Amino acid sequence: MRKEETIKILLRNKLSIVGLSIIVALIIIAILASVLAPYPDQALGEPNLKERLQPPSRIHPFGTDHLGRDILSRVIYGARTSLVVGFSVVLLALLIGVSLGLIAGYFGGKVDLIIMRITDIFLAFPPLLLALLIATTLGRGMLNAILALAISWWPWYTRLARGMAISVKERPYVEASRAMGISDWKIMIRHVLPNSLSPIIVQATMDMGSAILEAAALSFLGLGVQPPTPDWGLMVSEGKNYFLNYWWYPVFPGLAIFITVMAFNLLGDAVREVIDPRLRRRLL
Amino acid sequence: MKKLLEIHDLYINFKTLWGVAKVLNGVSFDIKEGEIFGLVGETGCGKSVTALSILRLLPPNAEISGKILFKGKNLLEKSEEDMRKIRGKEISIIFQDPMTSLNPLFKVRDQMLDIIELHEGLSREEAEKHAEKLLKAVGLSDPERILNSYPHELSGGMRQRIMIAMALSSNPFLLIADEPTTALDVTIQKQILELILDLRNRYNFSVLLITHDLGVVAEVCDRVGVMYAGNIVEIAPTEELFENPLHPYTQGLLSVVPDPRTKKPLKPLKGSVPSLLNPPSGCRFHPRCIYAKDICKRAKPELHEHSPGHFVACHLYGGGNCD
Amino acid sequence: MNILQGILWLVTSMGVGTVIRVEHLKKYFPITHGFIRKKIIWLKAVDDVSFEIKDGETFGLVGESGSGKSTTGRTILRLYEPTGGKVYFNDIEVTALSKQELKELRPKMQIIYQDPYSSLNPRLTIFDIIAEPLREYGHENVEDTVLELLEAVGLSEEHAKKYPDEISGGQCQRVAIARALALNPEFLVLDEPTSALDVSVQAQVLNLLGRLQKERNLTYLFISHDLGVVRYLADRVGVMYLGKLVEIGTIEQVFDNPAHPYTRMLLSSIPVPDPKARAIRKEKVIGEIPSPLHPPSGCRFHTRCPYAREICRKEEPAMIELEKGHFVRCHFVGELQ
Ligand SMILES: Nc1ncnc2c1ncn2[C@@H]1O[C@H](COP(=O)(O)OP(=O)(O)OP(=O)(O)O)[C@@H](O)[C@H]1O
Ligand SMILES: Nc1ncnc2c1ncn2[C@@H]1O[C@H](COP(=O)(O)OP(=O)(O)OP(=O)(O)O)[C@@H](O)[C@H]1O
Ligand code: SF4
Ligand SMILES: [Mg+2]
Ligand SMILES: [Mg+2]
Numbered sequence A: 001m002r003k004e005e006t007i008k009i010l011l012r013n014k015l016s017i018v019g020l021s022i023i024v025a026l027i028i029i030a031i032l033a034s035v036l037a038p039y040p041d042q043a044l045g046e047p048n049l050k051e052r053l054q055p056p057s058r059i060h061p062f063g064t065d066h067l068g069r070d071i072l073s074r075v076i077y078g079a080r081t082s083l084v085v086g087f088s089v090v091l092l093a094l095l096i097g098v099s100l101g102l103i104a105g106y107f108g109g110k111v112d113l114i115i116m117r118i119t120d121i122f123l124a125f126p127p128l129l130l131a132l133l134i135a136t137t138l139g140r141g142m143l144n145a146i147l148a149l150a151i152s153w154w155p156w157y158t159r160l161a162r163g164m165a166i167s168v169k170e171r172p173y174v175e176a177s178r179a180m181g182i183s184d185w186k187i188m189i190r191h192v193l194p195n196s197l198s199p200i201i202v203q204a205t206m207d208m209g210s211a212i213l214e215a216a217a218l219s220f221l222g223l224g225v226q227p228p229t230p231d232w233g234l235m236v237s238e239g240k241n242y243f244l245n246y247w248w249y250p251v252f253p254g255l256a257i258f259i260t261v262m263a264f265n266l267l268g269d270a271v272r273e274v275i276d277p278r279l280r281r282r283l284l
Numbered sequence B: 001m002k003k004l005l006e007i008h009d010l011y012i013n014f015k016t017l018w019g020v021a022k023v024l025n026g027v028s029f030d031i032k033e034g035e036i037f038g039l040v041g042e043t044g045c046g047k048s049v050t051a052l053s054i055l056r057l058l059p060p061n062a063e064i065s066g067k068i069l070f071k072g073k074n075l076l077e078k079s080e081e082d083m084r085k086i087r088g089k090e091i092s093i094i095f096q097d098p099m100t101s102l103n104p105l106f107k108v109r110d111q112m113l114d115i116i117e118l119h120e121g122l123s124r125e126e127a128e129k130h131a132e133k134l135l136k137a138v139g140l141s142d143p144e145r146i147l148n149s150y151p152h153e154l155s156g157g158m159r160q161r162i163m164i165a166m167a168l169s170s171n172p173f174l175l176i177a178d179e180p181t182t183a184l185d186v187t188i189q190k191q192i193l194e195l196i197l198d199l200r201n202r203y204n205f206s207v208l209l210i211t212h213d214l215g216v217v218a219e220v221c222d223r224v225g226v227m228y229a230g231n232i233v234e235i236a237p238t239e240e241l242f243e244n245p246l247h248p249y250t251q252g253l254l255s256v257v258p259d260p261r262t263k264k265p266l267k268p269l270k271g272s273v274p275s276l277l278n279p280p281s282g283c284r285f286h287p288r289c290i291y292a293k294d295i296c297k298r299a300k301p302e303l304h305e306h307s308p309g310h311f312v313a314c315h316l317y318g319g320g321n322c323d
Numbered sequence C: 001m002n003i004l005q006g007i008l009w010l011v012t013s014m015g016v017g018t019v020i021r022v023e024h025l026k027k028y029f030p031i032t033h034g035f036i037r038k039k040i041i042w043l044k045a046v047d048d049v050s051f052e053i054k055d056g057e058t059f060g061l062v063g064e065s066g067s068g069k070s071t072t073g074r075t076i077l078r079l080y081e082p083t084g085g086k087v088y089f090n091d092i093e094v095t096a097l098s099k100q101e102l103k104e105l106r107p108k109m110q111i112i113y114q115d116p117y118s119s120l121n122p123r124l125t126i127f128d129i130i131a132e133p134l135r136e137y138g139h140e141n142v143e144d145t146v147l148e149l150l151e152a153v154g155l156s157e158e159h160a161k162k163y164p165d166e167i168s169g170g171q172c173q174r175v176a177i178a179r180a181l182a183l184n185p186e187f188l189v190l191d192e193p194t195s196a197l198d199v200s201v202q203a204q205v206l207n208l209l210g211r212l213q214k215e216r217n218l219t220y221l222f223i224s225h226d227l228g229v230v231r232y233l234a235d236r237v238g239v240m241y242l243g244k245l246v247e248i249g250t251i252e253q254v255f256d257n258p259a260h261p262y263t264r265m266l267l268s269s270i271p272v273p274d275p276k277a278r279a280i281r282k283e284k285v286i287g288e289i290p291s292p293l294h295p296p297s298g299c300r301f302h303t304r305c306p307y308a309r310e311i312c313r314k315e316e317p318a319m320i321e322l323e324k325g326h327f328v329r330c331h332f333v334g335e336l337q
Helices: A003-012 A014-031 A071-109 A109-124 A127-138 A142-168 A172-179 A184-220 A232-242 A246-273 A277-282 B047-054 B080-086 B108-122 B125-138 B143-147 B158-166 B186-203 B213-220 B238-243 B246-256 B293-297 C002-015 C069-076 C101-108 C128-137 C142-152 C155-159 C167-179 C199-214 C226-233 C251-256 C261-269 C274-280 C310-314
Strands: B003-016 B018-032 B036-040 B064-069 B092-095 B174-178 B205-212 B223-228 B230-235 B304-307 B309-312 C018-033 C039-054 C057-062 C083-089 C109-114 C189-192 C220-222 C236-241 C244-251 C319-323 C325-331
Touching: A003 C310, A014 A246, A014 C236, A071 A109, A071 A142, A071 A184, A071 A232, A109 A142, A127 A184, A172 A184, A172 B186, A172 C109, A172 C142, A172 C167, A184 A232, A184 A246, A277 C236, B003 B047, B003 B205, B003 C002, B018 B036, B018 B205, B018 B230, B018 C155, B018 C189, B036 B047, B036 B186, B036 B213, B047 B092, B047 C319, B092 C083, B092 C142, B092 C155, B092 C167, B108 B125, B108 B143, B108 B158, B125 B158, B158 B186, B158 B304, B174 C199, B186 B205, B186 B213, B186 C261, B213 B238, B213 C274, B223 B246, B223 C155, B230 B238, B230 B304, B230 C069, B230 C189, B246 C199, B309 C310, C002 C018, C018 C069, C039 C083, C039 C220, C057 C069, C057 C226, C069 C109, C069 C189, C069 C220, C101 C109, C109 C155, C109 C167, C142 C155, C142 C167, C142 C310, C167 C189, C199 C226, C226 C251, C236 C251, C244 C251, C244 C261, C244 C319
Parallel strands: B036 B205, B036 B223, B092 B174, B174 B205, C057 C220, C057 C236, C109 C189, C189 C220
Antiparallel strands: B003 B018, B003 B064, B223 B230, B230 B309, B304 B309, C018 C039, C018 C083, C236 C244, C244 C325, C319 C325
16 A cells, blocks of 8 residues: 555545544644643642632633642643553553464464453353452552453454464465465464454554543543542542632543544544545545 | 446546545446347446446545436435435445445344335335245245345355345346455356346346456356546457457456467466556556557547447547547 | 386385375364354365376366465465375375474475565564575575575565565565575475565566476465466466365366366456457356355365266266366266267
8 A cells, every 4th residue: 555545545535534533633742741731740740739729710721620730731741641541551552462362363273262252251240340349459559540441351362363364374475375384373463453453453552542531441440540640530520629610620631532532533543534435536 | 229328538637635536437338128238347447336326326526427227307406315316226236245244233024124114115014925925036946935044154155145135126227236246256156147048037127236357248248348546448348349359458357368269379468557646647558558659658548439339449440539 | 027017116116206195184173162152164166176286297276265275275284184195295195294204394395475575574684584584594695595586586786684574575585485485495386476566566477486496396386366367377276165176187288178067167257468358268166155154065166166966966077077087076077078
């Protein structure tokens, strides 16, 4: 696939431009948080009790929270947490899920049976419930939240990767490599993996949004990131008690979550179009 | 014989992301009543596009100019409403893959009767009788069982016979068969080709038979048009074309078809089919032609009658818009 | 017995000159039926097939879709494990090799597929595709060898950097051939190598295959349903019907003097690129190929055979040698002549 084509297709779809721009903006915000945030110290947790629960104003565009901290600054810093958590969860889950799925699909037989049994056990639980259980067991904290989410998540990728591996391993170029005596592991890495990735990447892109949402949910329930770390889920959780009188407190971090999740979904759709040759042809 | 279909100077462009594909580049030919006209050419030369343009079934990104006269009336000027009355009734089409043309979810009965009722205005019972008669006519001896089957329960040959039966249900004047046997085995192909010949002799409709197989052409067609990269380069009665091919592409094509009766050497054409996004100037065949002259790069040769009934578009034979 | 005779005996008994020997090869696929109580039916894709391919020869395998041609080719290479029977490559029993031994033999036997695009990994460049086998076996000078191979199949250096979807089908097939040749094989299975190509390109590839065979002394198993192409390339040919070989012989024996009723039907079904030959196709074509899951009893062809009699429904005919090298599986060979 040529690069200009990819770019052309991405740019054809207005919504995908929106998604892509939001995510690029988020990444820039996360990287430059310390420069962009008006009150970096408050963002990191320093209380400012003089200005508690101020409504949005020129100095505090998103208002302040119950400890008087600038919500805008905390939302900006929260992008860091969210992206790091979302990215780590998806990456970790991909690593486990895709390896197991490829092995199961490519080798088949008993290996497949065992891996899929284990996968099925995990899939029997509703994902968030499982993550909750694991997070409770592991204890609070960002790292444990990431682990818990990744562990509840990988089986989905195993399924997807297994299905792809089963179909890719039937392609003649895989058989041709077998006929040349290329070892199974090399075939898996050079041929099966790259040609299985497309739908997995689409899924993973969309899942970034969901991972951020679920991480927020864990924080909301007090199981994830701990105060005073700036985190959108945590902010919504703390802010919910103030919602009636101080609406800005939970609303701005909530909005941030919503926009991010949506952006990843839009981008996922666009990536699907770029990758799926059938959709590509339809665009003609 | 009267001309049933006349195509004059048909140009079709497709707008695509990567530019404009100039797919048909001034196609002209005609089909007489009761005639089997073969259209041969290699992948992508525009055979299917020609077929679809006759039925006005091209996708919306197509730009069409030229004339398609059916019984003297220009189909390109008809309303969509009028076209719907013509499609499947006066002009029918069957495609290469009989599996995808039948809906796998419905029994053959439902699909056949729907079509027959739609076109003939018959009651369900009359339609059923008609369907059974048609199935017998295409050589399916047990119509009752066929009607009660789902498509996947039938072989490729049977499905193609059903498609033919459906296409013929309204006594069309013209049957367009787009590679009707390409997906089938040779023994089944022979049966289907014989069936088309036999039905034509009985009902005297015309056939536009699209194929890439010169053997098929030799077997069943009365006249042939040879297509190359969006142009008809030669038209002649079948025997004349095989005996006395004029266009260098036709000559090349005939010398690369392996003949099962003898082991003759193959003299391959050099190169491959050009991209239609950026087709060669002048005669689109010139980069592969061993006789190409200067003029071939500059001017498009027009199709002209070289000897009675034998048309060719090539500068070697003069005529056309040669300077 | 004098020494000369002894040597001659040794040589012939060792089968020198025979590259591939297939003996009673069988490949059955399990097909499960029913949802609740799973019943396994065996699909006999290849059922007791025997033939030999001589050094430097092209053996054609013809037959209609589903007759088991590809399965035969793949089982010979042990890409499928045979259900029964033996395959010898230069007197090595391929079917008895361990995985490690098989890997050592692999370079000698290669395969080319029908669909040029799907036989190349779309995510690798042409260079990497051809280099893969060389790297696997630790060749030095990978770069030079790849360029030599490209040249041998009529491509040039500029193609090396491209991806499969940037070149034409015929060029893809040339790349597949170059990859297959990389390890200096002796034997190639060509599974319909030109069926997906346009006729003008097909001729180029056929000529290339012919040239390479001479230059490198290759032995081919050439699978095709296009009898014209088989006549062009093959020296001897086997005709398959529903997993069985029904006729074997030289091209002339089988094409000019077909003895099996199925071969005759097949030959008279091919459209001949000559309008004057229309009248010659007199053999009637009856019925369609039965499902290989439930092949007919006795002679598998009896449901479509115009000569079938009672015995054909009951007993399977044996392979009979009609004349030297011409074998036919039919109860009435003698009578039909
Ligand atoms: N909707 C479309 N948009 C853009 N290009 C198209 C479209 N439909 C067809 N084409 C192009 O038009 C050309 C002619 O296509 P067509 O299907 O008529 O070929 P054909 O002669 O029927 O070939 P084949 O033997 O493969 O069926 C091809 O190059 C094809 O890529
Ligand atoms: N992996 C498989 N699993 C189950 N059945 C198979 C498998 N491969 C082939 N078959 C079946 O075995 C039979 C022979 O198939 P094979 O592909 O060898 O036929 P072929 O002669 O090569 O046909 P074609 O001309 O269509 O390629 C067919 O009925 C096919 O459905
Ligand atoms: S054995 Fe009988 S059925 Fe089979 S081919 Fe011969 S005559 Fe026909
Ligand atoms: Mg077509
Ligand atoms: Mg096959």
